[in-house]
Amino acid sequence: MVLQRVTCSPGLRRPTPLLLLLLLLVQLAATQNxxxxxxxTPLSQCPDLAQLIKNPxxxxxxYLRQRTCSKGDDPLVCCPQTTVASSSxxxxxxxxxxxxxxxxxxxxxxxxxSHPWIAALxxxxxxxxxxxxxxxxxxxxxxxxxxxxxxxxxxxTGIRKLDVIRLGDWDLITEVDCEVSxxxxxxxxxxxxxxxxxxLIIHPSYDTRGLNSxxxxxxxxxxxxxxSRKWIQxxxxxxxxxxxxKAAGQKEALVAGWGxxxxxxxxxxxxxxxxPFFDERLCNETYRGNLIDGQLCFGGRKNEDSCSxxxxxxxxxxxxxxxxxxQIGIVSFGPVVCGREGxxxxxTSVSHYRDWIEKTLRP
Numbered sequence: 001m002v003l004q005r006v007t008c009s010p011g012l013r014r015p016t017p018l019l020l021l022l023l024l025l026v027q028l029a030a031t032q033n034x035x036x037x038x039x040x041t042p043l044s045q046c047p048d049l050a051q052l053i054k055n056p057x058x059x060x061x062x063y064l065r066q067r068t069c070s071k072g073d074d075p076l077v078c079c080p081q082t083t084v085a086s087s088s089x090x091x092x093x094x095x096x097x098x099x100x101x102x103x104x105x106x107x108x109x110x111x112x113x114s115h116p117w118i119a120a121l122x123x124x125x126x127x128x129x130x131x132x133x134x135x136x137x138x139x140x141x142x143x144x145x146x147x148x149x150x151x152x153x154x155x156x157t158g159i160r161k162l163d164v165i166r167l168g169d170w171d172l173i174t175e176v177d178c179e180v181s182x183x184x185x186x187x188x189x190x191x192x193x194x195x196x197x198x199x200l201i202i203h204p205s206y207d208t209r210g211l212n213s214x215x216x217x218x219x220x221x222x223x224x225x226x227x228s229r230k231w232i233q234x235x236x237x238x239x240x241x242x243x244x245x246k247a248a249g250q251k252e253a254l255v256a257g258w259g260x261x262x263x264x265x266x267x268x269x270x271x272x273x274x275x276p277f278f279d280e281r282l283c284n285e286t287y288r289g290n291l292i293d294g295q296l297c298f299g300g301r302k303n304e305d306s307c308s309x310x311x312x313x314x315x316x317x318x319x320x321x322x323x324x325x326x327q328i329g330i331v332s333f334g335p336v337v338c339g340r341e342g343x344x345x346x347x348t349s350v351s352h353y354r355d356w357i358e359k360t361l362r363p
Contacts, residue, residue: 096324259309
């Protein structure tokens with residue numbers, strides 16, 4: 001079976017006069033000397049930003065206003081440059097720096113800023129009003145979010161349409177997220193940022209080799225992420241072929257999300273829970289021999305698990321002395337009843353697909 005690659009924007013063309021006029025009008029209210037950590041470049045020479053005026057949504061126009069250095073016939077914009085770890089990699093060197101990291105089912109509330117790489121995927125359903133956040137993902141560089149193929153393949157999502165990739169959020173309901181410490185100190189995060197997608201890339205072997213096999217996909221965002229905003233940062237990816245059992249040792253992995261809790265409803269605030277590695281052979285017996293290479297099992301403790309709504313989200317593990325954090329897994333599927341003793345959830349092994357990820361990324 002051939003799975004489809006979904007694209008949402010045609011090739012780059014020079015902006016039409018009408019759209020350029022629209023951009024210039026909204027720039028009148030913008031600061032004319034934006035703080036820019038990159039180079040101020042003519043808009044026509046910055047493809048990533050020039051492309052946004054073909055889709056003049058509120059978020060895209062606001063982003064363009066914030067990146068404007070000066071206006072004119074060909075306005076100058078703060079043009080992001082791709083940060084690379086080496087000449088052959090589009091993955092950043094500076095990654096995995098979550099702060100305060102130590103249902104999600106049976107989990108605890110995650111501190112603000114603790115998972116700066118997590119993305120909430122929002123869907124529109126014509127049968128209901130409002131946004132539904134049904135899956136998650138992780139930021140891996142300034143243009144890509146990693147998630148599960150099951151979260152973006154049309155055959156799985158049905159009439160629900162992926163509409164928003166939200167970054168930097170903690171409480172999905174409030175406009176401004178605030179947390180009060182045990183000492184009574186109030187900390188508020190900057191507003192979350194909404195992105196649309198340019199392309200969905202589903203692994204070509206998804207669900208063809210076994211039960212939810214190769215459950216991995218990449219979301220290319222319609223505009224680059226500004227990593228100077230520290231509450232949104234990429235997670236590190238493990239090397240190809242990492243021995244997760246050996247790397248885990250006596251440590252436990254950490255998964256976070258807004259999925260269903262033991263109360264039966266989704267959480268509005270980000271939750272996290274630590275999970276132990278679960279032996280592959282015993283896990284495969286639990287799933288009646290249907291697991292294949294590229295799948296990991298974590299959990300198996302009563303009332304502690306990822307659950308419905310956490311799919312696509314990152315399972316991370318720290319180094320020996322803390323950060324950086326590596327994303328070792330992607331939430332894929334699990335037992336019908338979450339948090340059952342001896343019944344772990346199944347995660348897509350990121351190290352198994354590291355080469356595919358790097359070959360698929362483009363600037």
